[in-house]
Amino acid sequence: MTQETVHPVTPLVRVEDLSVRFAGTPPVHAVNNVSFELAPGEVLSILGESGSGKSVTLKTLLRLLPERKTTITGKVEVDGQDVLALEGRALADHRGGVASMIFQDPSLALDPVYTIGQQIAETVIRHEDISKSDAMARALEMLEVVRIPSAKRRLDNYPHEMSGGMRQRAMIALALACRPKLLLADEPTTALDATVQIQILLLLRDLQKELGMGVIFVTHDIGVAVEVSDRLAVMYAGSFVETGSVEDVIRDARHPYSKGLLAANLVGAVPGTRLDAVPGAPPPLNALPEGCSFAPRCAHAETACGISPLPIWTGGNGRWARCVHASRAGALAAAESTS
Amino acid sequence: MSTPILSAHNLVKHFNAGGFGAARKVVRAVDDVSFELAPGETLGVVGESGCGKSTTARLLVQLLRPDSGSVRYEGKVVGPELPLKAFRSKVQMVFQDSFASLNPRMTMIDAVAFGPTVHGMSQSDATRKAQDLLDRVGLDPSRFGGRYAHELSGGQRQRVNIARALAFDPQVIVLDEAVSALDKSVEAQVLNLLMDLRRERGLTYVFISHDLNVVRHISDRVMVMYLGEVAEIGPAESLYSAPRHPYTEALLAAMPSLDPDRRTMEAPLAGDPPNPIDPPPGCRFHTRCSRAFGPCSSQVPPSHTVGKSHVAACHLNSVKEQVA
Ligand SMILES: Nc1ncnc2c1ncn2[C@@H]1O[C@H](COP(=O)(O)OP(=O)(O)OP(=O)(O)O)[C@@H](O)[C@H]1O
Ligand SMILES: Nc1ncnc2c1ncn2[C@@H]1O[C@H](COP(=O)(O)OP(=O)(O)O)[C@@H](O)[C@H]1O
Ligand code: SF4
Ligand code: SF4
Ligand SMILES: [Mg+2]
Ligand SMILES: [Mg+2]
Numbered sequence: 096m097t098q099e100t101v102h103p104v105t106p107l108v109r110v111e112d113l114s115v116r117f118a119g120t121p122p123v124h125a126v127n128n129v130s131f132e133l134a135p136g137e138v139l140s141i142l143g144e145s146g147s148g149k150s151v152t153l154k155t156l157l158r159l160l161p162e163r164k165t166t167i168t169g170k171v172e173v174d175g176q177d178v179l180a181l182e183g184r185a186l187a188d189h190r191g192g193v194a195s196m197i198f199q200d201p202s203l204a205l206d207p208v209y210t211i212g213q214q215i216a217e218t219v220i221r222h223e224d225i226s227k228s229d230a231m232a233r234a235l236e237m238l239e240v241v242r243i244p245s246a247k248r249r250l251d252n253y254p255h256e257m258s259g260g261m262r263q264r265a266m267i268a269l270a271l272a273c274r275p276k277l278l279l280a281d282e283p284t285t286a287l288d289a290t291v292q293i294q295i296l297l298l299l300r301d302l303q304k305e306l307g308m309g310v311i312f313v314t315h316d317i318g319v320a321v322e323v324s325d326r327l328a329v330m331y332a333g334s335f336v337e338t339g340s341v342e343d344v345i346r347d348a349r350h351p352y353s354k355g356l357l358a359a360n361l362v363g364a365v366p367g368t369r370l371d372a373v374p375g376a377p378p379p380l381n382a383l384p385e386g387c388s389f390a391p392r393c394a395h396a397e398t399a400c401g402i403s404p405l406p407i408w409t410g411g412n413g414r415w416a417r418c419v420h421a422s423r424a425g426a427l428a429a430a431e432s433t434s
Numbered sequence: 435m436s437t438p439i440l441s442a443h444n445l446v447k448h449f450n451a452g453g454f455g456a457a458r459k460v461v462r463a464v465d466d467v468s469f470e471l472a473p474g475e476t477l478g479v480v481g482e483s484g485c486g487k488s489t490t491a492r493l494l495v496q497l498l499r500p501d502s503g504s505v506r507y508e509g510k511v512v513g514p515e516l517p518l519k520a521f522r523s524k525v526q527m528v529f530q531d532s533f534a535s536l537n538p539r540m541t542m543i544d545a546v547a548f549g550p551t552v553h554g555m556s557q558s559d560a561t562r563k564a565q566d567l568l569d570r571v572g573l574d575p576s577r578f579g580g581r582y583a584h585e586l587s588g589g590q591r592q593r594v595n596i597a598r599a600l601a602f603d604p605q606v607i608v609l610d611e612a613v614s615a616l617d618k619s620v621e622a623q624v625l626n627l628l629m630d631l632r633r634e635r636g637l638t639y640v641f642i643s644h645d646l647n648v649v650r651h652i653s654d655r656v657m658v659m660y661l662g663e664v665a666e667i668g669p670a671e672s673l674y675s676a677p678r679h680p681y682t683e684a685l686l687a688a689m690p691s692l693d694p695d696r697r698t699m700e701a702p703l704a705g706d707p708p709n710p711i712d713p714p715p716g717c718r719f720h721t722r723c724s725r726a727f728g729p730c731s732s733q734v735p736p737s738h739t740v741g742k743s744h745v746a747a748c749h750l751n752s753v754k755e756q757v758a
Contacts, residue, residue, distance in 0.1 A: 144617035244705075258706040288482045289644065289688040294701040296690070315618065318647075318690025322697055341694045359622035361647045362692060366670065369629060370651075372622035376587050 105175070107277055107309040108133035108156065113169035115151050115160070121381035125151040127333040128169075135276065138303060138310040140320035140341075142356070143330035146377060149313040152330075153279045156311070157190055174276055192222045194277040195270040199285045201262040204269060205254040211238070211265045212250030215272050222273045237268035241298060260291040264298070271302065278303070280312045284319060296322045317360045321345060326413075329353045332377055332388035339414025349408055349416040349425070352389050387418065395420040437509055438470035439638050440525065440606050445493050445503035447486075451711050461710050463489040465662035466503075471606065476632065476639040478653030478670065480646060480685065482707035485659040487642045491610045494640065495527045523553060526599035530611035532591035535598075536583040542568065542594050543579035549601045560601075567597040571627060589620035596627065600635075608640040613648070625652060646689050650674055655743065658682045661710050661718040664737075668744030678738075678746035681719045717749065725750060 108131075115126040126148045133139050141149050154160050155167060158178060171178040174193050181189055198204055206214060215234035219225055225233070231250070238246035241264040254262055263283060270278060280299065284292040300323055303310050314320050320327055321341055328338040329350060337350040345362070348354045355373035357363075364370060375392040378384070386401035387393070393400070399419045406422040409415045416422075445467045451459040464486045471477055479487050492498040494505055496512060507524060510516040529535050536545055546564035551557060565575040571593040573579075583591055592612065599607050609628070613621045629652065631637055643649050649656060650670055657667040658681065666679040677683045687702035703722050708714070714721050720730040729735075729749050738751035 144619060260706045288707060289646070290482055290684065290701075290703045291706055293688045293690070293698055294704070297698065297701055316690070318692050321692055321694055322690045345692070345694060355619055355622075359618040360692070361651055364651060366651050367629070369626050370622040372626055373619045374623065376589060376620060377617075 104134055106132040106172075107135040107137075107174060108311070109170070109172040110152075110156075111170040113152070113155065113167070113171060115148075115155055116166045118164045118166070121379075124380045124383050125333055126155070127383065129330075129333075129335050130169075131328060131335065131338065133277075133309045133311060135309055136303075136307045137326065138312060138324040139326045139328060140312045140314060140324035141328050141330050141335075142314060142317060142320050144315055144356075144377060146380070147330045148333040148380075149315075149330055150281050153196065153281050153311060153313055156277075156279060157194055157196055158186060159190075159196075188222065191218060191270075191275070192273050193275060194279060195273070195275045196279040196281060197263075197266050197270045197283045199282040201254065201266040204266045205262065207254055210251050210253055211257075211268075215269050218269060219272050233272060234268075237272050238265070240271065240302065241265070241268045243268070259287060260294060263287065263291075263295055267295075267299070267302070271306065271308075274306065276308060278308050278310045280310060282314055285314070285316070292319070293322075299323060317345070317356065317362070329356065332384065333380055334384075334388065334417070336389070336418065337414075337416040339410065340412055343410065343412065343414050349410075349421040350389075350418050351393050351395055351420060353416070355392075393420075436472060438506070439473040439508060440494070441468075441470040441506045442490070442494060443468050443504045443506065445490065445505070446501045447489050447493055447498060448501055459711050462662045462713055463710060464493060464500075465713075467659075467662070467664055468503075469657055469664065469667055471638055471640065473605070474632075474636050474638055475654040476641055476652055478649035478656040479640060479642040479659065480644070480649055480656060481659035481665075482685075483644070484707060484710060486662040486710070487659055488610050490659070491527065491608050491640065491642055495525050495608050496521065497527070519553075523602040524604055525606040525608065526602055526604040527608040527610065528592070528595050528599050528612040530614050532588055532595055532615065533583060535595050536591060538583050541580050541582060542573070542586070543575065545583075545594060546597045546601050549598060553602070563601060564597070567600050568594070570600070570631075571597045572623070573597075587620075589616050589624060592616060592624055593627065596624075596631075600631070604637070606638045606640070608642075610642045611644070612641075614643060614645065621648075628652065646685065658685065661708065661713045663718060664745075664747065665719065666744075666746040666748075668741060668746070672741055672744055678740040678744070678751055679719075679748045680723050680725050680750070682746075684722075717747075 111130050113126055113129045117123040117125060143149050167179060212231060212234045215237055216230035219230040219233050235246055235250055238249055243249050243264050284295050312323050324341055327341050327344045328335045331352050337353045348357055358371040373392050378388055386403050387405055390396040390400045405417050406419060407415050407417050408421040408425040445464050447464040448460040448462050451461045453459045467490055481487055493500050496518060505512045507516055507521055512521045543564045546567055547560035550560040550563055568575040568579060573590060573593055613624050641652055653670045656670050656673050658665045660681050665681045684702040691698055716731045716733055717735050720726045735747045735749045737745045737747050740746050740751055
């Protein structure tokens with residue numbers, strides 16, 4: 096594979112040729128041959144529309160998918176551990192200890208019948224050899240870390256007694272209580288008002304720096320990805336189609352789908368004018384795609400686009416795009432610059 | 435402005451929020467809201483969740499009865515001067531939840547044809563009209579006409595809802611977060627459709643959205659609401675480039691930057707939007723406003739005209755007026 100990224104250090108996450116399929120009639124090929132690496136302390140955003148496989152990718156990293164109906168192939172390593180082989184105690188340590196996750200809907204993480212303080216303390220006790228009172232002290236510390244006002248009083252709040260933004264902060268406190276090396280964020284600000292969203296994004300950015308965590312941030316919102324991440328991966332119909340630094344992808348996207356997403360986000364649009372919209376809708380994921388899944392919507396599609404494996408264009412700084420058109424354009428540009 | 439096609443006059447809507455007697459609480463969802471729509475213009479409406487955007491929309495299309503105030507269509511008070519049925523065919527609404535708006539047991543052709551038949555059109559004429567409209571919103575009637583709501587994607591369902599609104603030959607369409615639930619690439623298609631229809635049919639839109647980028651793109655004028663009131667209303671361009679209300683400024687500053695070299699460094703507002711039960715006295719924004727001064731906590735700021743059809747309810751503008 097030509098998808099190597101230049102990391103001088105051992106990666107915190109290494110995903111190689113990951114595929115995830117759900118059994119059923121018809122089956123769902125939710126993730127197809129995804130490979131990427133994340134350096135310690137790096138923030139990667141996975142950008143894609145609904146159903147593109149973002150959440151499934153994240154859940155695989157925590158082994159949160161229903162075991163019986165899910166077939167996972169490929170390799171997933173987090174902090175040197177083979178995640179797909181983890182069992183029992185080691186799996187429990189991994190979830191919430193090494194890696195933890197925050198969600199769009201805090202009710203997925205917060206239990207309505209326990210106070211915020213109890214829940215954080217309980218999580219710490221599960222992962223560390225620590226007394227009840229020390230665990231409660233840690234809970235208070237965490238609420239302060241996520242800048243919840245009057246943290247001491249809030250320890251005794253139940254989730255429903257908090258506002259939306261506050262619940263989101265409490266969920267972050269819970270996720271970070273055991274100082275994970277990897278934070279998985281699944282659209283944690285999508286349901287929030289823009290004024291609250293930006294507060295949470297800035298908080299996450301600060302905490303990431305303070306704690307030096309690696310973060311994988313999943314979103315459908317380019318603006319959000321730009322605010323928080325170092326690198327961007329664009330996902331379409333279960334595959335990564337382009338990755339690179341945020342700067343490179345935003346300013347010079349190479350994959351036609353990435354370009355379409357930028358246009359749809361009104362990047363550079365003149366008010367009132369028609370948008371350069373991608374036609375159609377994402378394909379069903381019931382069969383493994385042959386060639387490029389984007390072909391039915393792509394203005395550049397040609398015969399070669401129907402044949403796997405697709406050529407991969409690579410640029411500097413670890414960026415690449417899996418696309419016939421981008422590869423040819425890249426080769427032409429290279430030939431011109433040497434002639 | 436020429437005679438407004440649609441106008442809101444001092445609309446008030448309070449909801450009961452529990453309690454009795456002296457302890458009775460009310461949500462001041464919409465509190466004295468007035469604005470005018472010129473024929474063919476698009477008015478964007480923005481503001482944090484709970485500020486009264488949807489309530490305003492529902493009052494405007496007469497899905498809700500105001501506690502006081504009125505709506506006029508071409509100058510006539512709806513109800514006393516213009517019968518509701520006539521008004522309904524002129525002013526239509528499209529909602530965010532594309533699924534809830536469609537009858538699950540109706541085919542798409544029937545869903546679109548339903549309105550015109552209720553208004554007296556023959557079944558065969560209504561069906562023909564529905565076919566044309568489905569075609570116009572980009573859905574081949576022979577492929578999609580016989581389908582039920584659950585057999586369509588969100589974007590396709592929203593196209594049907596737009597066709598359904600068009601079936602009344604309305605002059606005004608109120609769109610309440612009509613594209614918000616769609617994926618970005620599909621949202622762009624539907625925005626193009628709305629802009630094309632606007633041009634073809636001279637439609638007037640009220641476009642409610644939490645996405646300030648989209649509102650900027652589609653709107654001629656923009657209304658900013660805060661806790662049931664109009665904070666600022668004005669031409670999109672001047673409101674975005676030179677807002678005259680600190681709340682508008684804060685909303686704009688909260689937009690993600692889309693430029694990796696100019697990331698947002700500081701959140702413009704702290705905390706969540708306050709509750710419209712018991713709003714603060716004086717300027718309702720004063721508890722979060724970084725520029726609040728003397729009169730703000732006790733005196734309600736009047737609406738200052740700050741430019742051509744540009745009005746802002748903030749005391750800072752009266753200071754400026756005195757200085758000027
Ligand atoms: N039927 C109702 N009964 C009681 N309260 C209501 C009712 N409808 C709306 N409200 C309240 O009125 C206020 C304004 O609601 P509205 O739906 O107009 O807000 P909005 O600006 O559309 O918000 P959003 O951005 O979340 O859609 C909110 O506090 C809401 O909870
Ligand atoms: N537990 C599951 N069983 C079956 N299909 C699933 C399951 N979880 C997700 N999927 C399917 O996998 C695809 C990718 O889903 P997901 O990763 O949740 O998308 P998103 O990018 O919106 O997060 C979708 O088609 C979804 O319906
Ligand atoms: S591979 Fe072909 S169809 Fe796919 S995005 Fe590139 S040019 Fe378009
Ligand atoms: S009136 Fe005062 S508190 Fe209200 S927005 Fe203006 S400066 Fe801020
Ligand atoms: Mg998801
Ligand atoms: Mg609403």
